[in-house]
Amino acid sequence: MPSSLSRALESYPNRFDPSVLSALPEHLQETIRRRNEVLGPGYALNYREPVEFVSGHGAHLIDRDGNDYLDAYNNVPCVGHAHPRVVEAVSKQMAAVNTNTRYVQESLVDYAERLLATFPEGLSKLSLACSGSEANDLAVRVARYHTGGEGIIVTRWAYHGLTREVASFSPTLGKGSPLGPNVRLIDPPDPRLAAPGSTLAEHMRKQVRDAIDDLERHGYRLAALVTDCAYSSDGIFTDPVGYMTGVVEEVHAAGGVYIADEVQSGFARLGDSMWGFSRHGVVPDIVTMGKPMGNGLPISGVVFRPEVCEEFGRNVRYFNTFAGSSIPVAAGAAVLDVFEEENVQQRVLENGTALRAGLEGITHGSPYVAEVRGSGLYVAVEIVQDPESLEPDRARAEDVINDMRHRRVLISGTAKGNNVLKIRPPLAFTSADVTRFLETFAEVAKDRLQAG
Known part of the structure; x- marks a missing residue:
């Protein structure tokens, strides 16, 4: 990878590395190649394996094969996709x-x-x-x-x-x-x-x-x-x-x-x-x-x-x-x-409280989680190498982000060390969405956030 591209990727959390394009499914490879031919500099794709969506509703996005992804990242469609x-x-x-x-x-x-x-x-x-x-x-x-x-x-x-x-x-x-x-x-x-x-x-x-x-x-x-x-x-x-x-x-x-x-x-x-x-x-x-x-x-x-x-x-x-x-x-x-x-503010307060409480329970005792913090439907999970130094662990955070994506739940990362999980769904997030999110996160946490 050219050094300039390496530096660009280093400054952005959770970005696709174009040097591994050949490992993607054929349709994605072709679309990304065409994209690279016509778009100007500075564009990037999310996740180690990018994903293409064709429709959405509430806090859900649907890919071209009909798979349902839980969107816990996109704040622009605040009242829900295609409301x-x-x-x-x-x-x-x-x-x-x-x-x-x-x-x-x-x-x-x-x-x-x-x-x-x-x-x-x-x-x-x-x-x-x-x-x-x-x-x-x-x-x-x-x-x-x-x-x-x-x-x-x-x-x-x-x-x-x-x-x-x-x-x-x-x-x-x-x-x-x-x-x-x-x-x-x-x-x-x-x-x-x-x-x-x-x-x-x-x-x-x-x-x-x-x-x-x-x-x-x-x-x-x-x-x-x-x-x-x-x-x-x-x-x-x-x-x-x-x-x-x-x-x-x-x-x-x-x-x-x-x-x-x-x-x-x-x-x-x-x-x-x-x-x-x-x-x-x-x-x-x-x-x-x-x-x-x-x-x-x-x-x-x-x-x-x-x-x-x-x-x-x-x-x-x-x-x-x-x-x-x-x-x-x-x-x-x-x-x-x-x-x-829809009394959106009350929904945000209730579901955000449940989301943070669930995350705190799942990560309690993890040597790799410094803190769960946030308010409403804006939640952070800080991933560190150890709880004393609080040294950021970008690699582990990105593993969690991409493991969630492969289980069809979308989150991203933030902070200078790119080690803070950013959980920021549309405000259409329901109690059922909270349950699905926490069940998926618990599966990933077993592999990525437990000691040993």
Whole structure:
């Protein structure tokens, strides 16, 4: 394998190694060869043996041979693959008209009012985009305009998007994608990183204060702290809650704003609240969202405190051709309908609690599992070489991921060491899905996570 490809594979968890293409079934080989001929650089396939799907429903995906896979990984179709409510709404709108925000759309206004009603008072202005990357790009652009600063603070292995601007503060993209000189990194909220005698809240506050000081020492005034409220790429850290109050105080004291990236943690993913930041008792200045917003349609959003975006709106034109057009808005409204009709948040809370409890039971006493953590239907299982050093065990984690895939259950990996199992199903995950998942995981754990 070329060294450049080796480095690329090293930076991504759970990726197919193209050097073993000849070992795959003939049809997969041919399709992947054709894919490699026509797609640009940077694309990758999941799993040691990639899989092709032709349909889906709920938290299930069906391959071309009719095999049913339990999807415990994909968060974009949040209310379920091919949900009939979303399909109907999009089809109906597609058959009528698809206009943009330069025309009056009552459906757009209705949707914005409904979405903003899920936020705390004070977060009352919505701008729409097409992807999480675009949402974060706009959020930082507005933050800079509002504060006059350039400095950005993010966690050490964060991912916030792929535009040139957002990639400059997405360290998980690896060495081939350099960070900006105006970017400073802090620890994720892992209680194990706090110094003896220090609380997590004290540790996080000191991290932010030191980052602000270093930015100022190098001539950068703070623009924003940006956090993914589930710390997905850092390894998934959703608890304990409460440490953000002091962090936000430090940011505001330095003249910056707090941007809560809810692309991963939003839309009740964490179970006990609609938005991840709400669990910590803080109200951000800017909130970004994407992925699940349209159940797979390209729609994302940025919600502002009015005073943060007011001057930008007066002086800078923002128009995005496809953002806020009728079809994605219809999908977004249908997602909100499903949340109300199916009591999605309660389902997430109940099934997430059962999922974590089952995983804790299965892995109890394993010398290779440091921790089961998470909230709602966002769960992490940290795989290590031994429980004392906590040295990441990427190979064992990837064995578990691929053993699950061969038993037709889909998960993936995360964290800098690629050693944390990422379990993040559609929110359509049912109690029966939890049972199937745990039964399959228990089979894999016997081979991969027991001593001996």
